Amino acid sequence: MKSNSLNVGIVIPLYNEEKVIEGVLQELHQKYPYYMLIVVDDGSRDESVQRACIEGVFLLQHSTNLGQGAALQTGIEYAKELGCKYVVTFDADGQHNPDDITLFIRTLENDEADIVLGSRFLGKAENIPFARKYLLKVSRIFTWFTTGIWLTDSQNGLRAINIEKFPQFEITQNRMAHASEIISIIKRLKMRHVEKPCNICYSNYSIQKGQSMFNSINIIMEYFVGNMMK
Numbered sequence: 001m002k003s004n005s006l007n008v009g010i011v012i013p014l015y016n017e018e019k020v021i022e023g024v025l026q027e028l029h030q031k032y033p034y035y036m037l038i039v040v041d042d043g044s045r046d047e048s049v050q051r052a053c054i055e056g057v058f059l060l061q062h063s064t065n066l067g068q069g070a071a072l073q074t075g076i077e078y079a080k081e082l083g084c085k086y087v088v089t090f091d092a093d094g095q096h097n098p099d100d101i102t103l104f105i106r107t108l109e110n111d112e113a114d115i116v117l118g119s120r121f122l123g124k125a126e127n128i129p130f131a132r133k134y135l136l137k138v139s140r141i142f143t144w145f146t147t148g149i150w151l152t153d154s155q156n157g158l159r160a161i162n163i164e165k166f167p168q169f170e171i172t173q174n175r176m177a178h179a180s181e182i183i184s185i186i187k188r189l190k191m192r193h194v195e196k197p198c199n200i201c202y203s204n205y206s207i208q209k210g211q212s213m214f215n216s217i218n219i220i221m222e223y224f225v226g227n228m229m230k
């Protein structure tokens, strides 16, 4: 059965993106008028919430900043409550291309996988900052080392999940270590995964706002500490 209607939820974690969020949501709404746009504001301290209040958007709010992982989990839970069969995770900072979603959903509909992971290295990997490129190489070795799963891009925010089949899919790492945690979940739940190309736009805005080299070391620490506490 083709999902041309309300069974797809696009979960968009939002934190201090007042400059770009309106444009991102308008484009998504225009391209996918029948998909649910679920925005989770993560305690933004700018005008993001006001900018995200547009037609066709479900807006949820964390009263304080909990982190991207927590925002995604809140959105996934809500998508389940709305009865979504598939959940797409999509960044709010304008780095992702809405056009990529079509192939991701088609892959789930054709039952080629239970989760589709975006890879910027299979797509047009233009203008990736030098340090970011090497950092991503290190993180795929790290992911392989901790999970045994080899990916070309283990830290990509664009994904599509068959949540109807895997309602137990749950992110517990509140902050950025959730990306590595998702790969562990794939392994634990024995989900069939596939990587598909996606284009990441590196604008000056997104590079400045994105994760720094220093923060990436924190993310690895967070992942290990989070696992030890379980």
Ligand SMILES: Nc1nc2c(ncn2[C@@H]2O[C@H](COP(=O)(O)OP(=O)(O)O)[C@@H](O)[C@H]2O)c(=O)[nH]1
Binding pocket: 012, 013, 014, 015, 016, 017, 042, 065, 066, 067, 068, 069, 071, 090, 091, 092, 093, 095, 157, 209, 210, 211
């Ligand atoms: N940095 C950060 N982003 C968050 C947070 N909560 C939600 N987000 C959203 O998560 C997405 C990805 O964040 P970003 O810093 O660009 O990560 P990167 O693209 O991996 O460098 C954006 O849509 C943010 O608005 C948070 O606590 N910190």
Ligand SMILES: [Mg+2]
Binding pocket: 091, 093, 095, 206, 209, 210, 211
């Ligand atoms: Mg970003």
